[in-house]
Amino acid sequence: MKQLDQSRLDALSQQARQSPRRRANHNLHPELADPIQRLAIAMEPGTVVLPHRHPHTFELLFPLRGRFLVLHFDDGGRVTGRSVLGEGASVLENPAGTWHAVLSLDEGGVIFEVKHGPYVPVAEGDYAPWTKGWEEGELLAWYAAAAVGDALAPAN
Numbered sequence: 001m002k003q004l005d006q007s008r009l010d011a012l013s014q015q016a017r018q019s020p021r022r023r024a025n026h027n028l029h030p031e032l033a034d035p036i037q038r039l040a041i042a043m044e045p046g047t048v049v050l051p052h053r054h055p056h057t058f059e060l061l062f063p064l065r066g067r068f069l070v071l072h073f074d075d076g077g078r079v080t081g082r083s084v085l086g087e088g089a090s091v092l093e094n095p096a097g098t099w100h101a102v103l104s105l106d107e108g109g110v111i112f113e114v115k116h117g118p119y120v121p122v123a124e125g126d127y128a129p130w131t132k133g134w135e136e137g138e139l140l141a142w143y144a145a146a147a148v149g150d151a152l153a154p155a156n
Contacts, residue, residue, distance in 0.1 A: 016042035032119035043104035051128035057116035066109025073099035077130035
């Protein structure tokens with residue numbers, strides 16, 4: 001039996017706090033080639049998740065602890081959806097090919113992710129081109145304030 005108990009979540013959060021990326025994950029799937037990827041990701045505020053897409057799979061997200069802002073974008077960088085997991089929404093599915101970004105709102109936050117495998121790193125062409133030139137702090141502040149209809153344009 002596999003389970004994520006509070007001590008595992010605490011340890012994962014501690015790893016994220018100590019990581020330069022401010023993130024750490026614990027896989028429930030036995031190997032990266034598994035056809036269903038299942039993982040808990042501790043994400044501290046300040047971690048940067050650039051807008052990206054997964055052409056081959058949906059991505060199911062639900063918070064185990066804390067709140068997470070999820071933004072969906074169209075191909076031009078305009079926000080088409082905004083949800084706060086752990087506050088207004090309990091589960092969110094990003095359809096395959098949908099541009100999205102995630103912002104951790106709380107210290108100690110852990111989100112659970114399920115998607116089709118095998119694990120495939122996000123390809124260069126699947127990171128949004130309209131994020132070029134943005135400083136990480138400015139990008140995170142933009143995420144936090146973004147409303148549906150706002151456009152994330154390339155920085156000057």
